[in-house]
Amino acid sequence: MKIARFTHVSEAQYREAMSGREGFLPLEEIPLPKRATAGSAGYDFVSPVDVTIPGGETALIPTGIRAEMEQGWVLMLFPRSSLGFKYSMRLANTVGVIDSDYAYAKNEGHIMVKLRNPLDTPVSIGRGDRFCQGVFLPYGTAEEEDDFAVRTGGFGSTNK
Numbered sequence: 001m002k003i004a005r006f007t008h009v010s011e012a013q014y015r016e017a018m019s020g021r022e023g024f025l026p027l028e029e030i031p032l033p034k035r036a037t038a039g040s041a042g043y044d045f046v047s048p049v050d051v052t053i054p055g056g057e058t059a060l061i062p063t064g065i066r067a068e069m070e071q072g073w074v075l076m077l078f079p080r081s082s083l084g085f086k087y088s089m090r091l092a093n094t095v096g097v098i099d100s101d102y103a104y105a106k107n108e109g110h111i112m113v114k115l116r117n118p119l120d121t122p123v124s125i126g127r128g129d130r131f132c133q134g135v136f137l138p139y140g141t142a143e144e145e146d147d148f149a150v151r152t153g154g155f156g157s158t159n160k
């Protein structure tokens with residue numbers, strides 16, 4: 001069942017997210033997330049930048065990617081087990097929840113990944129390396145919902 005589509009964000013959004021960084025992949029060279037085998041659930045995301053995360057620190061990686069999906073679906077972000085098993089690498093927010101309406105946020109639904117290196121030795125991720133994975137899952141809703149906000153962003157946007 002095809003319920004989603006990955007695209008790149010716009011050049012302007014990508015440049016804004018990458019401001020202050022050097023040596024990042026040109027947007028068109030970032031591969032769209034891909035499942036490694038026909039039976040894989042996880043769409044692997046590639047890092048557009050070289051990043052070294054010192055022990056105990058975090059790093060934010062803008063992916064250049066946007067996901068449009070049908071209502072009733074969510075894209076869950078998880079670490080790849082290879083980085084987790086080798087380096088205990090994790091997402092700073094433990095898992096990522098990418099909502100279906102995020103694609104229409106002001107930042108075009110630019111998927112951001114924040115990694116945390118919990119060990120005391122640095123870990124490097126190379127430009128072009130697959131570093132996390134997204135799994136599409138269906139979700140249910142409770143009765144009698146109303147009074148929704150309109151999503152304009154992420155990362156606490158609905159707190160305001």
Ligand SMILES: O=c1ccn([C@H]2C[C@H](O)[C@@H](COP(=O)(O)OP(=O)(O)OP(=O)(O)O)O2)c(=O)[nH]1
Pocket residue numbers: 077093095096097098099100102110111112113114153154155156157158159
């Ligand atoms: O690792 C992540 C987690 C979230 N998001 C984006 C997509 C998601 O749809 C949005 C909001 O995420 P969430 O609902 O988990 O965070 P929140 O703290 O509740 O923020 P908001 O108030 O914007 O919903 O932020 C990412 O790009 N990467």
Ligand SMILES: [Mg+2]
Pocket residue numbers: 158
């Ligand atoms: Mg939220």
